[in-house]
Amino acid sequence: MKRNINLISGILLISLVLAGCAKKQATKQEEIVKPELTAEQPVTPPAEEKKPEVKIDFSTVYFGFDSYSIEETSVSLLTEAAKLLRSYPQVAVRLEGHCDERGTTEYNLALGEKRSVAVRDYLVNLGVERSRLATVSFGKEKPADLGHNEISWAKNRRVEFVVEKK
Amino acid sequence: MNNKKNFKHIFTGLSFLFLTSLVAAQTDVYLKLSTSERRPIELVVTSIQAQGKIPQETVARVKEIVDVLSDDLAFSLYFQLTEPPDSDPGYGFKKGQVLAGSWQLLGAKMLLIPELRSDKKQDHLKVRIYDLGVGRDIFAKEIIVDHSRGQAHRICDQIIKALTGENGVASTKIAFCQKNGQHKELSLLDYDGYNLQKLTALNTINLSPDWSPDGGKLAFISFQRNRTEIYSLDMKAWKLQAISQVEGLNTSPAWSPDGKKMALTLSRDGNAEIYLYTLDSRSLQRLTNSWAIDCSPGWSPNGRELVFTSDRPGSPQIYLMDADGSNLRRLTYQGNYNTSPVWSPKGDKIAFVSRINGFFQICAMNVTGDGYVQLTYEGDNEDPSWSPDGLHLAFSSNRTGSSQLWLMHWEGSGQKAVTNLGGALMPAWSPFLPIP
Numbered sequence: 342m343k344r345n346i347n348l349i350s351g352i353l354l355i356s357l358v359l360a361g362c363a364k365k366q367a368t369k370q371e372e373i374v375k376p377e378l379t380a381e382q383p384v385t386p387p388a389e390e391k392k393p394e395v396k397i398d399f400s401t402v403y404f405g406f407d408s409y410s411i412e413e414t415s416v417s418l419l420t421e422a423a424k425l426l427r428s429y430p431q432v433a434v435r436l437e438g439h440c441d442e443r444g445t446t447e448y449n450l451a452l453g454e455k456r457s458v459a460v461r462d463y464l465v466n467l468g469v470e471r472s473r474l475a476t477v478s479f480g481k482e483k484p485a486d487l488g489h490n491e492i493s494w495a496k497n498r499r500v501e502f503v504v505e506k507k
Numbered sequence: 508m509n510n511k512k513n514f515k516h517i518f519t520g521l522s523f524l525f526l527t528s529l530v531a532a533q534t535d536v537y538l539k540l541s542t543s544e545r546r547p548i549e550l551v552v553t554s555i556q557a558q559g560k561i562p563q564e565t566v567a568r569v570k571e572i573v574d575v576l577s578d579d580l581a582f583s584l585y586f587q588l589t590e591p592p593d594s595d596p597g598y599g600f601k602k603g604q605v606l607a608g609s610w611q612l613l614g615a616k617m618l619l620i621p622e623l624r625s626d627k628k629q630d631h632l633k634v635r636i637y638d639l640g641v642g643r644d645i646f647a648k649e650i651i652v653d654h655s656r657g658q659a660h661r662i663c664d665q666i667i668k669a670l671t672g673e674n675g676v677a678s679t680k681i682a683f684c685q686k687n688g689q690h691k692e693l694s695l696l697d698y699d700g701y702n703l704q705k706l707t708a709l710n711t712i713n714l715s716p717d718w719s720p721d722g723g724k725l726a727f728i729s730f731q732r733n734r735t736e737i738y739s740l741d742m743k744a745w746k747l748q749a750i751s752q753v754e755g756l757n758t759s760p761a762w763s764p765d766g767k768k769m770a771l772t773l774s775r776d777g778n779a780e781i782y783l784y785t786l787d788s789r790s791l792q793r794l795t796n797s798w799a800i801d802c803s804p805g806w807s808p809n810g811r812e813l814v815f816t817s818d819r820p821g822s823p824q825i826y827l828m829d830a831d832g833s834n835l836r837r838l839t840y841q842g843n844y845n846t847s848p849v850w851s852p853k854g855d856k857i858a859f860v861s862r863i864n865g866f867f868q869i870c871a872m873n874v875t876g877d878g879y880v881q882l883t884y885e886g887d888n889e890d891p892s893w894s895p896d897g898l899h900l901a902f903s904s905n906r907t908g909s910s911q912l913w914l915m916h917w918e919g920s921g922q923k924a925v926t927n928l929g930g931a932l933m934p935a936w937s938p939f940l941p942i943p
Binding site: 444445446447448451452455477479 | 689691712714715728730733734735755756758759772774777778779800801802803816818822823844846847860862867887889890932933
């Protein structure tokens with residue numbers, strides 16, 4: 342237990358230093374220190390805490406059949422994505438456009454491209470530099486769900502964010 | 508053999524095809540056919556006429572080649588095959604002479620008589636086409652049997668050429684995408700589904716094969732660098748060449764009929780548009796200009812026009828334009844999903860994919876946009892590709908549970924699967940290929 346406390350104080354020390362140089366990340370650091378409240382949890386070695394882990398999770402954007410317009414339900418997650426991208430200017434993403442299995446291969450390649458471009462343009466409008474947003478289409482070639490029903494199809498009509506650079 | 512049943516009802520619709528094809532016949536063509544006959548020729552393939560003593564197993568092996576030839580002739584639509592009576596192998600012959608009346612009773616106009624003789628090492632097969640009306644051979648060809656299907660295919664094409672002046676499709680090939688786990692590689696088949704040959708092992712997704720007009724190259728989309736790019740495979744030099752790797756989409760390659768240009772779909776200017784790429788000068792000309800998707804260009808056989816898919820009316824529809832991008836016309840108004848147009852090499856029809864009651868079906872129409880007909884009804888059917896004589900279509904269908912290649916005749920009859928693989932799609936029927 343004593344050793345644990347030592348480790349934790351080490352983490353605290355480092356996070357204080359970090360908090361000093363990066364104001365914005367201070368809240369993040371408080372979260373990382375949380376383990377001291379639950380003694381049962383293994384404590385991560387301090388070495389890994391030297392650099393705050395930028396864990397950026399972008400949500401996938403979904404579309405209607407044969408559609409490439411951004412739906413109302415996607416607005417909040419795209420706003421959140423733009424905020425994240427603005428906070429981490431070192432991050433670049435590849436926007437991968439996909440379609441469901443219905444429809445023809447070549448049209449779906451163009452449709453996937455339209456979807457990825459629609460997401461890119463939306464983020465550019467929210468202030469993200471275009472140079473950080475690459476687009477690519479896989480058409481119907483890489484379904485996320487292999488089923489053959491509307492539930493699966495809805496999961497496959499999507500644009501995924503793939504983080505390229507940190 | 509199932510085909511034969513389906514043939515009867517095709518023939519009424521076929522008359523006009525033969526009218527045009529036979530009028531255009533060359534001078535060395537069997538004239539009787541080119542002037543008066545406008546229907547498929549009723550043909551009986553007789554039993555093998557062995558000259559002298561030939562072992563039964565030799566006859567059986569040669570019969571396999573004759574069966575390939577029979578299937579080719581039946582599929583060609585130039586012939587209607589009638590089965591000879593099984594019970595009597597000597598039926599209709601007396602001392603080697605044809606008893607015309609016996610065959611005419613079966614409705615036959617012509618006979619295909621396979622004659623087999625063997626010397627010490629080789630089996631010689633003579634294929635005779637005997638006209639019962641005039642009582643003589645109008646075609647004869649002798650070969651040393653090598654038991655390859657290609658030999659039978661070549662004889663079929665020679666018979667069709669001699670009798671109609673047209674090129675037959677029996678020696679053509681079909682390139683396609685073969686599923687291999689997450690990947691799709693290009694493969695090649697004889698037109699009837701035999702002789703599977705793998706063309707690529709790029710360990711990625713490869714799509715949309717398109718033959719150069721001389722049959723020497725295949726253009727296709729490849730994800731080798733994790734994005735769509737267009738490559739060309741030289742099938743003689745066995746070399747891969749990058750054709751288009753610009754930013755954004757590089758899809759739907761379509762070689763012009765003169766082989767000098769390629770119509771492509773690129774999104775380099777921000778949106779999927781159709782471009783004309785001149786291969787020698789590497790110059791690019793943009794043909795479409797719309798905020799919508801424009802893709803899947805297909806050439807008219809004379810190279811003057813392009814048919815393509817556009818969703819500019821709010822749903823994908825088939826459009827037509829001149830090869831310089833002018834004179835834009837919309838062709839389809841039926842339904843809200845019409846894509847993948849392909850122009851018949853005969854020039855008179857455009858086949859395409861239409862979404863009907865939630866399923867994707869192969870349809871065809873006249874180049875004027877009228878005469879819409881639905882050709883498939885089971886499962887989802889995509890990727891239509893015309894045979895070089897314009898009489899048949901290859902396509903992919905999932906009606907049996909997995910995507911396989913299918914063939915049918917131009918008006919939808921005679922549908923048959925020609926693959927039974929882990930997954931086969933995007934057939935591209937070859938042009939007439941030079942005889943090796």
